[in-house]
Amino acid sequence: MDHPPPPQQGRAVVVCKVLPSNRLHHCALVSESPLHANVGRFALQLARNFHVQPGDPRVKAGQITIRLQFKLPETEDHP
Numbered sequence: 001m002d003h004p005p006p007p008q009q010g011r012a013v014v015v016c017k018v019l020p021s022n023r024l025h026h027c028a029l030v031s032e033s034p035l036h037a038n039v040g041r042f043a044l045q046l047a048r049n050f051h052v053q054p055g056d057p058r059v060k061a062g063q064i065t066i067r068l069q070f071k072l073p074e075t076e077d078h079p
Helices: 039-047
Strands: 009-018 024-033 063-071
Touching: 009 039, 024 039, 039 063
Parallel strands: none
Antiparallel strands: 009 024, 009 063
């Protein structure tokens, strides 16, 4: 179970198909927090550039789940 991220941090979970070339394809956002902070969109952009090593044990049935954590920009509410 995912817990809410601490203030100033965002999280996203992305699932992608792994191509025979070990590049990721057809990535989909599973979850993001906080909502409406564009964390999920950024995670999907990053995933397009990922590739996995041959035999990576995280690849299950041709898919991989990637959990990303980001430091968010400071706001007036959270200096």
